[in-house]
Amino acid sequence: MPELKKIDRLPQIVYSCYFTRSREGEQFVPEHIFSYQIAGTLTMNDGHNDYTFREGDFRFSRRNQLIKFVKQPPADGEFKALSIYLDQETLRKFSLDYGYTAEPHQEGNPILELTPNALYKSYMDSLLPYLQAEQPINENLQALKLNEAILILLQANPGLKDILFDFSEPGKLDLEGFMNKNFHFNVELKRFAYLTGRSLATFKRDFEKIFHSTPSRWIQQRRLQEAYYLIKEKGKAPSDVYLELGFEDLSHFSFAFKKTYGLSPSKI
Incomplete structure (x- = not known):
């Protein structure tokens, strides 16, 4: 199987693969992210709490967060993760097409550990052929895969609608x-x-x-x-x-x- 990397033609679907002992960094998370930990361990910190994800774990990262992370490959192996970025444009269109709205904005944990679900696993597995394809993927097909991710998340976690379709910007904080x-x-x-x-x-x-x-x-x-x-x-x-x-x-x-x-x- 060819090595998978971040593909420009699929900017919202990102496969991460690292051979090094560990990688540390930090980032601003501008969009919601639905992720699957394929191999290795990811530790995330929001400035207050640590979150650790291991092989087979699924997670949901809320947008507009500051996160530090450490990526640790398994012994004699590679760190592998697959992430789907759910941008505001896609979510706004979805909310109009399917009639979803959110309750008033509420604060919550920036990182959510999702209970493993067969739908999650089959969806993530279905993305690999797209990442391996030699030809660019049709934009409409990409849009369908993003909508499929949203529908699966809502099927397993109906309460996520109040996060996914909350389009408010950060309010004035202390x-x-x-x-x-x-x-x-x-x-x-x-x-x-x-x-x-x-x-x-x-x-x-x-x-x-x-x-x-x-x-x-x-x-x-x-x-x-x-x-x-x-x-x-x-x-x-x-x-x-x-x-x-x-x-x-x-x-x-x-x-x-x-x-x-x-x-x-x-x-x-």
Whole structure:
């Protein structure tokens, strides 16, 4: 069987395959994602809770979330996962065609573990031939497969309609609480602004009123404070801390740390 990769002609259906020992990263999740863990282990963290998925598990990730992840292949094997991105345009059309609406927006866990279901498994298996095909797949056929995923999710979990067809944008949140929870996510300021229900200009203005600092300066100082605590009080290694706290690379972290505390992280 040929190696499967992310295929541009199927941008909403993504097959992930990794040979390396493990991969760490973080991402902003802009759309709902229905995923199947084929092999290996995926650990996700939303800044508060850990979620672990193993071979045979299914999950649903809500849109507009900040997530850190660790992908761990099995012993002498490969990490494999299949994900379907359910974009807002597809869901809006589906809601009109099938008459689905959502109840008023309610907060909930960003990651949902789905009870294994034969419908899920047969659907995921049916996608592999499309990913292996040498010719581009007809757009109408792609749309049918996305609609099939939505129908299967609703069949197994009717309550998902209140998530899938909630088209509201993030409301204005408590900026101080949000930033103290999420400062370690390495995303652009415009993402923080959007997730707190603000334009970028309003976000910067509100931020300076609350923190008496620019967002970029405060975020770096807050990360450095947390790094100092984790290294000195918790005994963590600088090489483990810098990614956890959203720094781009170890050298940048070490330079900023030494500039602030007068010592390199390894000397603390």
